[in-house]
Amino acid sequence: MGRFSRLLAPKFLAFSKIDDDGPILDAGCGTGSLTCELLSRTSQAMIVAVDISSAYIEYCRQNVSDHRADFDVADLTKLPFADCHFEQAYSQLVLDFVPDTVRAFEELFRVLKPGGRFAAAVWDARGGLVFNRMFLDTAAVLDEEAGVLRKKNFTRPLRQPGQLTQVALSAGFSGIRADELLIRTEFKSFADYWAPFDGKDGPIPAYYSKRPTDLRAKIKDAVRRAYLDGDQDGPRSYVAVALAISAVKIM
Missing domain, CATH: 3.40.50.150 (Vaccinia Virus protein VP39)
Structure with missing residues (x-):
């Protein structure tokens, strides 16, 4: 961030x-x-x-x-x-x-x-952070733990x-x-968007790094498809x- x-x-x-x-x-x-x-x-x-x-x-x-x-x-x-x-x-x-x-x-x-x-x-976080919701909503479909993280993320004190x-x-x-x-929030490509989730800082990277290898691959692929939204890879701009x-x- x-x-x-x-x-x-x-x-x-x-x-x-x-x-x-x-x-x-x-x-x-x-x-x-x-x-x-x-x-x-x-x-x-x-x-x-x-x-x-x-x-x-x-x-x-x-x-x-x-x-x-x-x-x-x-x-x-x-x-x-x-x-x-x-x-x-x-x-x-x-x-x-x-x-x-x-x-x-x-x-x-x-x-x-x-x-x-x-x-x-x-x-x-709930109503105005598109790039964050894209990951959390997608991952929550594939993994219950992501749903837990999503709930915690959206219900933190002060975020309403x-x-x-x-x-x-x-x-x-x-x-x-x-x-x-x-x-x-401007991203040059999916790789640019994804890079922070492979990092060390924040609750999403902490969650993602602990998932099994096959689940990480499924989550990344699903989020990639959400990012592409049917179009070619390239720049995206989210509010x-x-x-x-x-x-x-x-x-």
């Missing part, structure tokens, strides 16, 4: 109406897509980017050289910052993976200064419209705006929609 987070980041920050007030928290920075966009849209603010994955943090340290960015390992449910520390906090495509989403929102509220701004975005707003309100945020952010909110801490 890394290449798609890079596409989403500009639209997410445009929706969020970011300014140069700092410090700014990137909560769940991953490989640094949002951090880089934050740096490009500010000139003075310090960016503190955290992730629970030490591998991601090391990657960011090696690949993002701007002195205004600081990368650290941290758990979003136990942020290592004082109360009222940040002017702004942003979280893109991560809060729905945090085991205790309510606690994460409470922590983000805690570390923001009064008047501080917060924004978050997660994929609309309105849930981001509900949890943000319960954490104490006010002035909430909600919107849907649309990008297009991807993220659910987004922005909010303010008023105390």
